[in-house]
Amino acid sequence: xxxxxxxxxxxxxxxxxxxxxxxxxxxxxxxxxxxxxxxxxxxxxxxxxxxxxxxxxxxxxxxxxxxxxxxxxxxxxxxxxxxxxxxxxxxxxxxxxxxxxxxxxxxxxxxxxxxxxxxxxxxxxxxxxxxxxxxxxxxxxxxxxxxxxxxxxxxxxxxxxxxxxxxxxxxxxxxxxxxxxxxxxxxxxxxxxxxxxxxxxxxxxxxxxxxxxxxxxxxxxxxxxxxxxxxxxxxxxxxxxxxxxxxxxxxxxxxxxxxxxxxxxxxxxxxxxxxxxxxxxxxxxxxxxxxxxxxxxxxxxxxxxxxxxxxxxxxxxxxxxxxxxxxxxxxxxxxxxxxxxxxxxxxxxxxxxxxxxxxxxxxxxxxxx
Amino acid sequence: xxxxxxxxxxxxxxxxxxxxxxxxxxxxxxxxxxxxxxxxxxxxxxxxxxxxxxxxxxxxxxxxxxxxxxxxxxxxxxxxxxxxxxxxxxxxxxxxxxxxxxxxxxxxxxxxxxxxxxxxxxxxxxxxxxxxxxxxxxxxxxxxxxxxxxxxxxxxxxxxxxxxxxxxxxxxxxxxxxxxxxxxxxxxxxxxxxxxxxxxxxxxxxxxxxxxxxxxxxxxxxxxxxxxxxxxxxxxxxxxxxxxxxxxxxxxxxxxxxxxxxxxxxxxxxxxxxxxxxxxxxxxxxxxxxxxxxxxxxxxxxxxxxxxxxxxxxxxxxxxxxxxxxxxxxxxxxxxxxxxxxxxxxxxxxxxxx
Numbered sequence: 001x002x003x004x005x006x007x008x009x010x011x012x013x014x015x016x017x018x019x020x021x022x023x024x025x026x027x028x029x030x031x032x033x034x035x036x037x038x039x040x041x042x043x044x045x046x047x048x049x050x051x052x053x054x055x056x057x058x059x060x061x062x063x064x065x066x067x068x069x070x071x072x073x074x075x076x077x078x079x080x081x082x083x084x085x086x087x088x089x090x091x092x093x094x095x096x097x098x099x100x101x102x103x104x105x106x107x108x109x110x111x112x113x114x115x116x117x118x119x120x121x122x123x124x125x126x127x128x129x130x131x132x133x134x135x136x137x138x139x140x141x142x143x144x145x146x147x148x149x150x151x152x153x154x155x156x157x158x159x160x161x162x163x164x165x166x167x168x169x170x171x172x173x174x175x176x177x178x179x180x181x182x183x184x185x186x187x188x189x190x191x192x193x194x195x196x197x198x199x200x201x202x203x204x205x206x207x208x209x210x211x212x213x214x215x216x217x218x219x220x221x222x223x224x225x226x227x228x229x230x231x232x233x234x235x236x237x238x239x240x241x242x243x244x245x246x247x248x249x250x251x252x253x254x255x256x257x258x259x260x261x262x263x264x265x266x267x268x269x270x271x272x273x274x275x276x277x278x279x280x281x282x283x284x285x286x287x288x289x290x291x292x293x294x295x296x297x298x299x300x301x302x303x304x305x306x307x308x309x310x311x312x313x314x315x316x317x318x319x320x321x322x323x324x325x326x327x328x329x330x331x332x333x334x335x336x337x338x339x340x341x342x343x344x345x346x347x348x349x350x351x352x353x354x355x356x357x358x359x360x361x362x363x364x365x366x367x368x369x
Numbered sequence: 370x371x372x373x374x375x376x377x378x379x380x381x382x383x384x385x386x387x388x389x390x391x392x393x394x395x396x397x398x399x400x401x402x403x404x405x406x407x408x409x410x411x412x413x414x415x416x417x418x419x420x421x422x423x424x425x426x427x428x429x430x431x432x433x434x435x436x437x438x439x440x441x442x443x444x445x446x447x448x449x450x451x452x453x454x455x456x457x458x459x460x461x462x463x464x465x466x467x468x469x470x471x472x473x474x475x476x477x478x479x480x481x482x483x484x485x486x487x488x489x490x491x492x493x494x495x496x497x498x499x500x501x502x503x504x505x506x507x508x509x510x511x512x513x514x515x516x517x518x519x520x521x522x523x524x525x526x527x528x529x530x531x532x533x534x535x536x537x538x539x540x541x542x543x544x545x546x547x548x549x550x551x552x553x554x555x556x557x558x559x560x561x562x563x564x565x566x567x568x569x570x571x572x573x574x575x576x577x578x579x580x581x582x583x584x585x586x587x588x589x590x591x592x593x594x595x596x597x598x599x600x601x602x603x604x605x606x607x608x609x610x611x612x613x614x615x616x617x618x619x620x621x622x623x624x625x626x627x628x629x630x631x632x633x634x635x636x637x638x639x640x641x642x643x644x645x646x647x648x649x650x651x652x653x654x655x656x657x658x659x660x661x662x663x664x665x666x667x668x669x670x671x672x673x674x675x676x677x678x679x680x681x682x683x684x685x686x687x688x689x690x691x692x693x694x695x696x697x698x699x700x701x702x703x704x705x706x707x708x709x710x711x712x713x714x715x716x717x718x719x720x721x722x723x
């Protein structure tokens with residue numbers, strides 16, 4: 001809806017050229033379809049549209065001509081008909097990208113993250129979350145699908161100690177962590193990939209090494225009493241840069257000098273190298289290149305295969321479907337669907353729930369052994 | 370060459386700003402003075418030519434350094450506390466009260482007096498810190514207002530409790546000798562307080578860049594949400610950074626009293642706390658640059674005094690000149706276009722090479 005208003009505003013000012021930067025990130029598949037219809041209509045009226053997206057399917061769906069950029073350079077401009085999704089991905093990263101599902105059936109372990117009856121009422125007295133309950137077990141990825149702004153942000157912030165819940169409980173490995181500080185929750189074994197890397201995930205003007213130690217600088221590896229051991233920090237940072245293929249000149253390079261994908265790699269490197277048992281990832285690949293995206297996906301799948309519990313909140317349905325063993329859908333602060341099996345599940349199945357058109361009675365993501 | 374410019378951009382920019390400021394001052398002096406050559410010489414070289422003027426430049430830099438360091442500690446945590454003036458004034462007043470009403474050997478009296486002044490200053494920094502951390506009260510407003518409270522409270526203490534009625538003017542009793550910071554160069558007023566300031570500059574540098582607390586302060590300043598996200602106790606950082614501000618300002622004010630007049634003789638607030646804000650901004654909150662900035666400011670001030678005494682240029686003009694220079698230095702976007710063009714050219718040439 002908001003997108004349409006923006007476009008109307010542009011047309012009202014007699015725009016002939018529309019530049020749309022990732023316009024579908026807040027739309028459900030059904031809404032996106034309608035939106036594409038609008039764009040086709042504008043095209044038939046002779047308008048020019050530049051559609052910037054990292055979702056290959058949308059580009060194929062809507063574009064007549066495609067220009068692919070990599071590392072600040074134009075790699076190719078072709079008619080869309082000449083290129084398959086695979087071709088585009090290949091040109092974007094310079095190598096083959098797999099879009100296979102990474103959710104093979106396996107038998108998960110005990111619940112490491114348990115949420116019961118979580119409710120949150122915000123400062124404006126609006127009910128943002130009501131009665132949310134679910135489990136995430138060792139060795140599974142649970143996806144949370146939903147249009148942005150339906151309580152996902154608050155849910156993730158509550159799980160990671162950044163926001164106090166109004167009522168309900170959160171337990172990590174069986175221990176209640178309600179009201180604990182973010183540091184306590186991290187010490188209980190939680191890692192958090194935040195939805196906005198520049199807001200929560202990183203300090204732009206600080207260096208890479210300062211960014212990767214924010215959760216561990218006080219530990220014996222990096223400090224003696226009050227003294228920070230920069231040599232040890234730099235060594236640690238260099239090993240992370242190598243292990244996670246971060247393109248950074250040195251550990252002392254400011255994070256702001258890195259590309260979005262590499263900043264996200266810094267965040268992911270820090271969070272996944274903290275030996276977590278529970279990983280809470282929110283929009284972990286938003287706005288980053290396909291190569292970095294694939295890497296983040298593989299890392300989350302690997303963590304799952306090593307028996308970690310992964311909770312993945314994402315507005316990107318392809319991502320949720322590619323990675324998740326189970327999928328929850330949130331609408332208006334409530335869980336409205338729980339898909340215990342993602343085999344054969346498609347975005348079209350989730351859409352009606354995301355829009356609030358369909359609802360499972362008393363949906364919850366709890367599992368009972 | 371261009372690489373060199375990019376690397377030292379901030380330093381070069383500061384130097385250019387200073388030069389432009391001086392050019393404008395020269396222009397102004399030519400407009401005003403009947404003998405501009407002489408006036409200019411007095412302004413630029415005056416502070417360096419005589420032993421006593423050089424000494425007054427150094428001794429003036431000392432409290433400015435302390436206040437600059439104090440302000441920088443808070444600014445590094447992005448806490449806009451400007452309460453150094455009040456902390457300095459009240460700290461020195463209470464410290465004076467303590468020194469004149471106690472008697473003990475110097476090795477105790479000296480540090481204890483400084484500590485009392487620092488403690489009172491720390492309290493003055495702690496109050497806005499707590500208001501901010503606990504109730505999100507603006508530290509800027511709180512510290513500004515507390516400056517007045519500190520000033521009048523200090524004035525009251527000195528005038529009604531520790532005033533030397535035989536002195537003939539409004540000053541405190543003289544401090545006992547055991548609480549004097551001695552001169553280390555005879556026949557000048559340069560006292561140990563200056564070395565104390567320099568030592569504190571090194572300490573603050575080590576604290577900010579090599580300790581966990583300093584790291585917490587800098588990360589909170591760089592991005593408070595990030596700090597909270599990473600598990601840093603932001604409440605603690607907000608309070609601690611402002612408490613340390615007051616501590617340093619209090620010590621700075623006391624060492625001035627102990628090293629120069631040996632009486633509390635400030636009937637009006639000396640303004641070092643505000644100079645601290647200026648040098649913290651010029652020095653970009655870096656302790657070692659703040660030392661340089663403080664000497665520069667003191668040089669301008671003493672040059673102004675000399676100019677005022679020796680030539681027909683009024684002291685007001687000096688303030689104008691100082692303000693122009695500071696304005697140019699603190700304008701973030703000054704010469705930014707220049708840097709941008711160089712960066713682009715560098716990137717393009719690297720692209721061709723590849």
